[in-house]
Amino acid sequence: MGLHGDGGGPAGGRAARVGPRRSGGLRGGVAVFAGVAAVFTLTLPPSVPGGDSGELITAAHELGVAHPPGYPLFTLVAKLAIILFPFGSVAYRVNLLCGLFGAVAASLLFFTVFRLSGSHAGGILAAGVFSFSRLTWQWSIAAEVFSLNNLFVGLLMALTVHFEEAATAKERSKIAKIGAFCCGLSLCNQHTIVLYVLCIIPWILFRLLKEKELSLGSLLKLSLYFSAGLLPYVYLPISSYLNQARWTWGDQTTFLGFLTHLLREEYGTFSLAKSETGSSMSKILLSQVTSMRTQLSLNIQALAVWANICLARKNRQNPSLVWLFTGMFCTYSLFFAWRANLDISKPLFMGVMMTYEWYLPKMAKHLPGVSFPGDRWNPVEGILPSGMVTFNLYHFLEINKQKKTFVCIGIHEGDPTWKKNYSLWPWGSCDKLVPSEIVFNPEEWIKLTRNIYNWTEEYGRFDPSSWESVADEEMWQARMKTPFFIFNLAETANIPSNVKAQLYTHAYNLYKEIVSLQKEHPVNWHKNYAIACERMLRLRERGADPEVLLSETIRHFRLYTQKARNDPQLPDIFVALKHLRKELQSLRNRKNV
Template sequence: MNEENLTPAGELITAAYELGVAHPPGYPLFTLLAKLVIGLFPFGSIAYRVNLLCGLLGAAAASLLYYTVFRLSGSYAAGILAAGVFSFSRLTWQWSISAEVFSLNNLFVGLLMALTVRFEEAATAKERSKISKVGAFCCGLSLCNQHTIVLYVLCIVLWVLFQLFKGKELSFGHLLKLGLCFLAGLLPYLYLPASSYLNQARWTWGDQTTFQGFLTHFLREEYGTFSLAKSEAGSSMREMLLSQVTHMKTELSFTVPALAIVAWLRTAMQAKQEKSSMIWLFTGMLCIYSLFFAWRANLDITKPLFMGVVSFVLY
C-alpha cells in the first residue's frame, strides 16, 4: 500500500494492527505498545484503542511533570499548576486524544526529568548507581520513539556523568554497565528488520532486512537525518524563534509564561545548591532544544502545511 494514502495517525494504527513498519525512524516502541493495547482492550474500534493508549500516556506524562515540579519546589500547588497547564494546553490535549507518538515522547521527557530528580535526591552511592542504570535504559528506550528527545538525553547524560565523576563514583565498570543498559533500551529496534523479514503486513514502509536499509530508516535519510525534510528551503532561524514566541503567546497568553518565569526565579534563588543545578539543567535543555530546532527545521513556516509540521515536532 502507498504510504502517501495514509495520514500519520492512520499509518501508525495500521502499522500497529498489522505489525508493519511506520515511517522513519519506524517508531518500534509505539508500534509494539499499540499492538499490545489492541490485543488487551476488548472494547471499541482499533483506532479507539490506540487513541485511548495515547490518552493514558499523556496522563502519565502530566503525573511525572507534577512529581518533578513538586520535588523541585516543595509545593503541591506548583506541581498541580504545572501539570494542569500542561494537560489542558491545546497541543497536549490534541495529541493525547489521537494516535500519534507525541504523548509517548512527553512521557519519556517527564520520566527522564523525574529520574534526574531522584538521582540527585539519592542518599547513597548504591542508590545513585541503580537510578543511573535505570535512567540509561530509559534513555535508550526513549530513542525508540521520537528522535528529537536525543537533545534532552545528551544534556541529562552529560550532567549525570559529571555528578558521578565529581563524587568519584564513575569507574570504568560502572560506565560499561551504563552503556549496556543504554543499548538494552534500544532493543525494540530489532522489531524493524524482524517485521520486514516476515513481510506479513499488507502495509509497511521500506525494507529493513539489510543493514543499509535499516540505517536508512533509522537515520531518517529519506527526510534528512538532521532536518525535517530533504531539499527544502526553509525559514530562517530568527523566523523560527519568533514563531516559537508567538506560538507560546497564542497558546498560553502572557500569564502562563510570566508565572513560569516568576516560579523559575523563586525556585532557583531559594533552592538548595543541588536542586539549583537541576533547575539550570532543565532550563538549558529547553533552550538547547529550541535553538537547535530553530536551526534545523528547514521548512517554510509561511505555508500552513509546513507550519503544522513544525508545531507537531516542536511540541
C-alpha cells in the first residue's frame, strides 16, 4: 500500500516518504473538506431534525446538561456556534456545525488513506464513499454527536499514521502527547470511541517501547495530557450547580450524581438502554453486514476484504497500521453487537423523566404555576429512606385540577392511579385528562378537535428507519384517534341503546371521512373502517344503505388482508369476508326479485 523510501535506514525511508506526501496530503485534505462541506451545507435541515437533536440543541442554547453521559464538549462547541454564526435559526447553526464536523472527518480520512497509500484517488474514494453513504450523510447534517465522533475517529487515525511516519524521537513524543490529549477530549463526546482508544494506546506504547523511548516520566506526561483532555467534564457540575437551564438532565452537584451521569447508570453503563431485551449478537452482526452492503455497496465491501488480503505481500509498507485499523473496526462491531440490548425491529424507545429523583429538585422552579404534592413521582406513595415524599399521578392531577392537563406519546403504564377519577379524551396527537364527572359530548368534542389535525406530510414518504417516519406515523394515526375513541366508547360503555347508536354513527362518519379523503394512509384504517361499517349494518339505521355498507365492509377488509400479512386475526377476517360476500349476494338477489 505504501511507496518505497530512498533513505538508507528506517528513519531516512520515512523522511523520504513523508516529504512529498505531506504537502499533497494537506492540499488534498483541504479540497475534500471544501467539497464535502459544500454538499453537506446545501442539504442541511433548516430546523430541528429528528432523534435527540432537539434536546441537544436546547441543552446547548440554555447551557444545560444533555442526557447521559452529558456530552459537555458538544454542548460547549454548539453554544459557541450559536453565538458566532450570524445567520439561520439556532437549530440551523448547530446543524451547520455538525456538517462542518462531518467535512473535517472526511478530510482526515482522506489524509489517512493518502499517507498510507500515496494515492490521491484512494483517499478521495475512501472519503467520498464514507461521507456520502446514507447514514453518514444523514447524521452529519443533523444536530447530533455522531459527526463529532467521526471527526475524532478520523483525527486519531491520522495522528496514528503521522506517529508511524515520524523520523525522530522528539517528533514521536510530540505526536504522542497531542494524541493523548485528543483521546481524552474524544471521550468528552461519545463514549463508544473508547473502543478505538483502547486499541490505539497499547499500539503507541508498544512502538515507543520498541524505540526505547518509553519511561516512567514519559508515561506520566502522557497520562497528564490524557487527563487534560477530560477537562470539559467540569462543565457538568458547574451547569448543574448554576441551574439556569429550563431543560437539563440529572443532578451532577454531588460526586455520586456526577458518576451516575458520566457512567450512564440510568441507561445501563455498558448497554444502549436499560432493562431491554435485544436481538441476538449474531442477528445484529448480520444486520451490520447487510447494512454495510446497502450503505457502501458490495463492491466496496469486496475492496476492503481484498485490501487486507494484499497486506500479506512482503513489499507492502505499514501493514501493521492497516491491521490496527481493521482490528479497531472489528472490535467496535463485535462489542456493539454484544452490548446493543435493543430489538433492532423496534426503531425507538421512550423514557420517563419525573420518576428520577433529581427531576423535581432541579426542574420545578422552571415550571411556575405547576404544583407538586411531593418530591418524586412514584405509584406507591410514602416516604423514602432518603426522606423524599413520593406522590402518584392521581394526586398530582388533583392538586392541579384547575389546570388543563395533556398527555403526549402515552401515559406511564406503571401508575394507573389516575384512572380512579380521570379519563383520556383524544386531542390531536396527544390526549386530555378529563375528570370522570364530566359527560362526554361527541358533537362538541368533534367540533372542538376537528381542526387540530394539520399534518401536511404524505404518509410513508420517509425512510422506515428514520425518526421522521416515526413522527409521520404518529401524526397520521392521530387523525384516527377521535373516531377510535368514540367507537371504543360505544363498544365498552354501559349506555342506553340510542346513545350507543349515536356513537357508532359518529365513529362511522368520521372513519368514512378520513379514509375517503386520503389516497395513502395507515393500513389499520381499512380494518377499523370495515368494522365501523359492519356495526352500522347491525343498527339498521334509516338513511344507511345496507348494500353500500356491505360493499364497503368487504372492500376494506380485503384491502387490509392484502397489506397486513402478519395480523394474527387474518383467518377470522377471511371467514368474515366469506360470510359477508354471501350476505351481499343474498341482498342483491332479494332486490332483483
